[in-house]
Amino acid sequence: MATAPGPFPPGDHDVVVIGSGPGGLQTSYALRQLGVAHAVLSADTEPGGMFRRYPIFQRLVTWTKIHAPVERGTRAYERYDWNSLIGDEPAHRALVPEGMDGTSYFPARAEMEAGLVAFAERAAIEVRYDCRWESTRHEDDRFVLTTSDGEYRCKVLVVAVGMNEPWVPTMEGIELAAHYAQTSRPKEYAGKRVFLLGKQNSGFELADGLLPWAKQLILASPRPARISVLTHSTAAARARYLQPYEDHVLGGGCFVLDAAPEKIEKTATGYRVHAKGTTRPGDLVFEVDEVIAATGFRTPLVDLPELGVATFYSGRLPAQTPFWESPSVPGIYFAGSVTQGAIGLKKYGIPSNSAAVHGFRYNARVLARHIAEHHFGVPPMREPIAPSDAVGQLLEAATNAPELWNQQSYLARVIEADGSGGAVDVGIVPLSHFVDSDGADAIAVTLETDATGDIHPAVYVRRGDAVGEHLLPGDTLLRFDTGEHRAQLTSVLHGLFEKELP
Amino acid sequence: MERGDIVETLASFALFADLSRPELEAVAHMFEEEFVPVGKRVVRQGFGGTGFYVIVEGEASVVVDGTERAKIGRGDFFGEISILLDEPPTADVIALTALRCVVLPRAALASWLIHTPTVSYRLLQAMARRLRNATAWRN
Numbered sequence: 001m002a003t004a005p006g007p008f009p010p011g012d013h014d015v016v017v018i019g020s021g022p023g024g025l026q027t028s029y030a031l032r033q034l035g036v037a038h039a040v041l042s043a044d045t046e047p048g049g050m051f052r053r054y055p056i057f058q059r060l061v062t063w064t065k066i067h068a069p070v071e072r073g074t075r076a077y078e079r080y081d082w083n084s085l086i087g088d089e090p091a092h093r094a095l096v097p098e099g100m101d102g103t104s105y106f107p108a109r110a111e112m113e114a115g116l117v118a119f120a121e122r123a124a125i126e127v128r129y130d131c132r133w134e135s136t137r138h139e140d141d142r143f144v145l146t147t148s149d150g151e152y153r154c155k156v157l158v159v160a161v162g163m164n165e166p167w168v169p170t171m172e173g174i175e176l177a178a179h180y181a182q183t184s185r186p187k188e189y190a191g192k193r194v195f196l197l198g199k200q201n202s203g204f205e206l207a208d209g210l211l212p213w214a215k216q217l218i219l220a221s222p223r224p225a226r227i228s229v230l231t232h233s234t235a236a237a238r239a240r241y242l243q244p245y246e247d248h249v250l251g252g253g254c255f256v257l258d259a260a261p262e263k264i265e266k267t268a269t270g271y272r273v274h275a276k277g278t279t280r281p282g283d284l285v286f287e288v289d290e291v292i293a294a295t296g297f298r299t300p301l302v303d304l305p306e307l308g309v310a311t312f313y314s315g316r317l318p319a320q321t322p323f324w325e326s327p328s329v330p331g332i333y334f335a336g337s338v339t340q341g342a343i344g345l346k347k348y349g350i351p352s353n354s355a356a357v358h359g360f361r362y363n364a365r366v367l368a369r370h371i372a373e374h375h376f377g378v379p380p381m382r383e384p385i386a387p388s389d390a391v392g393q394l395l396e397a398a399t400n401a402p403e404l405w406n407q408q409s410y411l412a413r414v415i416e417a418d419g420s421g422g423a424v425d426v427g428i429v430p431l432s433h434f435v436d437s438d439g440a441d442a443i444a445v446t447l448e449t450d451a452t453g454d455i456h457p458a459v460y461v462r463r464g465d466a467v468g469e470h471l472l473p474g475d476t477l478l479r480f481d482t483g484e485h486r487a488q489l490t491s492v493l494h495g496l497f498e499k500e501l502p
Numbered sequence: 503m504e505r506g507d508i509v510e511t512l513a514s515f516a517l518f519a520d521l522s523r524p525e526l527e528a529v530a531h532m533f534e535e536e537f538v539p540v541g542k543r544v545v546r547q548g549f550g551g552t553g554f555y556v557i558v559e560g561e562a563s564v565v566v567d568g569t570e571r572a573k574i575g576r577g578d579f580f581g582e583i584s585i586l587l588d589e590p591p592t593a594d595v596i597a598l599t600a601l602r603c604v605v606l607p608r609a610a611l612a613s614w615l616i617h618t619p620t621v622s623y624r625l626l627q628a629m630a631r632r633l634r635n636a637t638a639w640r641n
Contacts, residue, residue: 222528260527278528312537312602314508319537319600327539327600343536347551349607409551436543450551451609465568469549469590 007126008039010150015371016041016143019160020127021049022116022357023336023364026085027158028125030368033088036376039154040125041147043132047120048113049336050164056183057209058109061201061238062356065105066097078402082358083107085119086365092123106240133161135303143331156375158367159304159318160335163355167298167316173264176271177291180206189213195273195286197261198294199225204241206294207254211244216253218286219244222260222278232449233350259284264291299338304329317341322433323370324363333371339363344410344432347458348451352410362403362411366428382416383425387497390415390423391489394445398457398472398480403428404447409458412444417497435460435467441496457485459492508535508604511558515577517628520620532614533604538597545581545591552591553605554581560601565594573598582625585611 015031017024020042028040044052055061060083066072068080073094078086083096096115100107107115120127132148136157145152166179178184180202186209193216196203204225207217219225225245226236237245247254258279265272270289277284298316305311310319310328318334319327320342326332334341340355353359372378385393397404397413404413414426417440426442434444444460448471456474460467470492472485509530512518518526533556538544544562545552556579564572564580571593574580584591585608606614615622 221531222524223531258528260524276524276527278524281522281524310537310600313535319539321539321542341537345549345551346536346553346605347549349553349605349609432542435546435549448551467546471550 004130004149006128006131008041008128010147010152012142012153013037013039014154014376015039015156015158016145016152016154017158017160017335018042018133018145019049019162019336020044020047020120020129021051021160021162021336022085023049023160023162023338023360024127024158025116025120025123025125026361026364027160027335027368028127029085029087029092029119029123030365031371032125034368034372034378036368036372036378038158039152040127041131041133041145041152042127042129043148045129046117047125047127048116050162051109051112051116054164054181055109055202055205056180057186057205059104060106060109060112061205061240062358063105064097064100064107066100066102072097075402076400078358079400079405082356082406083112084115085357086361087119087123092119095119095122133302136307138307138329156331156333156371158333158335158371159301159338161300161338163297163299163317163337163340165298165300166293167314168293168295169314171261171263173266174293176264176266177293180292180294180296183292186210186213189290191215192289193270193287194218194290194292195220195271195288196292196294197221198296199223199237199256200294200296201236201238201241202296203294204237204244206292207244208241211247211254216255216288217244218255218257218288220255220257220259220261220273220275222258224258224279225256231350232348232453234353234356235351257284304332307332312341322430322436324367333367335364335367336360339367342430342432344430345435347409347448350408350449352408353406354410358406359410362407362428366411366430369427381425381427382418383427384418385415385423385425387421387423390443390493390497391486392481393425394443394459395457395481395485395489398445398447398485399478404445408455409446409448412446412460414442414444416440416442421498423497431460434462438465443493443496456480459489461492461496463496508558512556512604515556517556517577517579517621517624519624521618525618530604532610533606536603536605538601538603540597540600542597544595544597544601544603545584545593547592547594548590550590551608552581552584553607554585554611555579555595555603555605558602558604560597560599562601563596563598565596566592579625579628581605581608582611582629584608 015038017040062082065080070076095118135146142153194214196219199221228236244254248256259275261275263274273286275284412431448458454474457472459470561575
């Protein structure tokens, strides 16, 4: 069979990355910076991943602040630009705001897609497009991937395929519902009664978009809606989609109900949905014109579960170690939004932002370094620093480091004792790895938001076998380099880097 | 495990034995599922902000100051003492096998117990059993 033209022909490769969405692009970029040869394959024809299709209502829920308190293109700016991929060179940074027209705090889907295309072009990320991954097997110490272009053999597989395959729960008549992904143009819903299964972001996004069109909107799922400003988390209905909720609270034409939908039936003119109330018990029946399942997505893992890759969350996500590796099939890693399956500490119930670009772009950098060190002999990053600088550097990180702000209680900056009275900067590490593994005496700093909504630095110190937690104070203006912070951290660090006596 | 299977599994646990089907559906949606690889800690002694966990599948070790104090498994729960007393956990819980848990964030536990008295009663029973076992030396 003749090999189709394009980069990365079938054959042997050290690493194969699957996916050309933001997760695949960021991983490829980071691997290249470390000199790890790899092939990138994608079933799509262009970069962009899910942003080539979603969100349905065309504007993202993640912000990019064009006029930010810090200069665009700096590391500190990344905290205000949740959508651009991250680059080591200025020309590769902050590409999403470049293409935004300035009329919204949130990029349009097309602006996001253009930002990703620009990143792939300027950073010259090569991808073999139109190459569909079809099956996987293990042969000796290699994974063999069958694709539409032929067979690829690799030592390390990185799956960055997104969580983008429509998922619906088991329920009588569920096949009568359209999935979120099949939502029609808004005006098709003009004057109709629409039942939405699901009260997460996708449900509220549709409700918000259909509010001016639909005659009546009913959102239902068993548990009460969670609202981001109350849960201090992006994994809840976001502020920008709350108009339908306000309609509900003020008695407008929208219902946001806690009810377990049980059955959907076809009627002469539309659909009948049966549900049972949860917060307020009782049988509910709705006569509607349209039913949409805003019930989320799953990861298209092809045949990886048969290869032994453990999954959870109704099979929608692969289980992962703190370094995003399958615990049941070592050598298979995950990147992009799939990394939300590595839960981390989830303090106060707040998950990481690994489901979104502003979280997983940092995971990709840590993942690439982990792969480089553990599979390809790249020496670990160990920048010597003066112990007297440790406090200042850790507090600077707590105040400005975008990894810590965007991945609270998930990624941490680590400084380790070198055993001879000095200190080394180990860089950014998954917090759950730091607190659960042995190693030299060391300190990790991250940020956390507690139950009251207070954001403050959290410091973890490993001395011998034990790791202790120390919380530093919050600050009204989120400055964590005050005299009080300095004094407390100095006390926590006391003696950590002193040379051990023989 | 499918969502429906989670509901069935939760229904088989003593803690949820008195809940109706819609209440169980709500519980299955309210709790979030976590997978913990073997050897990893689920909660950590002395670390704040942890949740209330129920083991759905697998076995875990309860370790205090490095010493194993108990083994727990399917249907057992942990994390409630830390939440009820608003103190960090007094033990590590470590996965002895790959562990599937469902977890409720700490902020949600109090209102859930107040609104679901049958679960509170079952929880009290389990805690009474633990207290009895802990004080058995007096007899």
